[in-house]
Amino acid sequence: MTPFELWSTVVIFGPLLASVVALSARPALLRAGLVLGSLSALVGSAGLWRAVILYGPGRHLLGGWGQPLGIELWIDGFGVAMLAVTALVGALTSLYANSYFGDLSELSVRESPAGRGARFFAPLWLLLWTALNGIYLSADLFNLYVTLEILGLSAAAIVTLAVSRQATVAGMRYLLVSLIGSLLYLLGVALLYVQYGTLSLEGLAAIGPSGPIPAIALAAMTVGMAAKTALFPFHAWLPPAHAGAPAPGSAILSALVVKGSFFILVRLWFSVYGGGSPEGLVLLGVLGSGAILWGSVLALRQVSLKRLIAYSTVAQLGYLFVMFPLLIPEPGLWNADAWTGGLLLAISHALAKAAMFLAAGNMSYAVAQDRLTAISGVAHRLPMSFFAFGVGGLSLAGLPPSAGFVGKWLLLRSAFETAHWIWIAVIAVGGLLTIAYVLKVLRYALDRDEAPEDFRPVPRRMEWAAALLALAAMALGVRALELVELLLVGGPFPW
Amino acid sequence: MNPVDLYMLAGIAITLIALYAALTRAHLFWKVLAINLMGTGIFLILLAAPSRRTPEIADPLPQAMVLTGIVVAVAATALALGIALRVIARSDLPFLPDGDEDDPDSPGSTGEASR
Structure with missing residues (x-):
């Protein structure tokens, strides 16, 4: 068994098995499922990372059956980078979820809303994780369709x-x-x-x-x-x-x-x-620019914390589409900076946005609502969550030494090299707007001298999960070279 | 026109009509039904595809795809109807409200407090 076959099996079937385990309503098994899923995703993606760096892209014919009748997995740098960031974000979010849904061993009222959330979050999330890992390793169009549907169904159910x-x-x-x-x-x-x-x-x-x-x-x-x-x-x-x-x-x-x-x-x-087609790539870039500007402006106008962060996602996704026209500036040429920069932004957004949503979850957990006005002064009671939100936000805005900075810098460099001035302007304006809406939240959180009256203590684990994600978004900038090396295994045209 | 081309055209027509219905019908049940029908139209295209290429030999691949697709469609329909029933139970209407329901003052907008 090659390392590709071993670790791709672990990374897909581990979370799948874990989701079946977590389907049981027993608190111990729920927790066991989250641990099993996290461990198999972390270990499996680390194994695949090593294998891809050592041997280049690899494949796995499931059960020895190749295409067209069997299902084949394809493992390259892009896929493994996404697997790895999913594993990191997923493991820390699982840790968070374990505390968020209350003490799982005291699920006395199964039919209560909190009980329902606690019971079904873990199996749905582990199924979702399986689907994501499946997408990142799929080698054929139809397997992509099936994993995409599993992803969509479990995601909607979680909402x-x-x-x-x-x-x-x-x-x-x-x-x-x-x-x-x-x-x-x-x-x-x-x-x-x-x-x-x-x-x-x-x-x-x-x-x-x-x-x-x-x-x-x-x-x-x-x-x-x-x-x-x-x-x-x-x-x-x-x-x-x-x-x-x-x-x-x-x-x-x-x-x-x-x-x-x-x-x-x-x-x-x-x-x-x-x-x-070049026109299609430019169209995607234009839509991405629209997302950056429109999403950021709407984020600035929100009065609820989680909605502000959600609109920020709309804006940040726009950057990923600005990558499309920059990647192929002229027919027959491709720009490595645009490729690594755009994907580094995707990866750092995953870390930073997870940190921000978890930190926001802590703040609204403490004050039992998520209006921006309600969280005023919360920084004094939840310094670690405040720190996580701030560091995550700065990474989104592209301040050094975060991964967001490296990604944006590479993307800007690719735009400079090919003299695409409009994209440069959009990237710069988007960065300023990002700082503005992050500061808006920080200002509210720091607002008063006295802490809010009605305050529910937040479990330590939930604070740590958010802070570690924010630190990862920062630290990734320092170790970005390894990620760039991984992303270039196979590159945009692996075949 | 041979029958296979007819299948193909019918498949494309059903897919597009169902897509139109899914986007324009307001009632949730119609939307779910239209999405279901859209899948069926695509299955018809898939089944017509191989016989156009090699009329004498059956191609197992599209059949496997359609079979998998049916399973996905059943699961998706069940989930969609389940959520639709819950929408009706909570808002007394089988419709989605127009536009983004962005009213911070309405009860329950604080997702955290009511989890």
């Missing part, structure tokens, strides 16, 4: 674990968008199969899809995935859904879930279609 009417409505809307998006993707898959008779990403890349039917297929898949990634102007479903979910759910949805469909878009446009 509805919150009992408020708004959260239920937001979850419903999220599910509908998600299902239509997946079906548009499946329509593209069907059209490509009609044209070429293969589902293999590698096989399609070798053919080099061109002509009207593959173009329609790419358009359908792009619209579907853009809707699921909440790319402007398809973003309206995201803020209520991400803000309405329970705190650990918000962190997972904002940090990780939207990256799944983003990953598929990158695979399709570059790995399979070899860059698609």
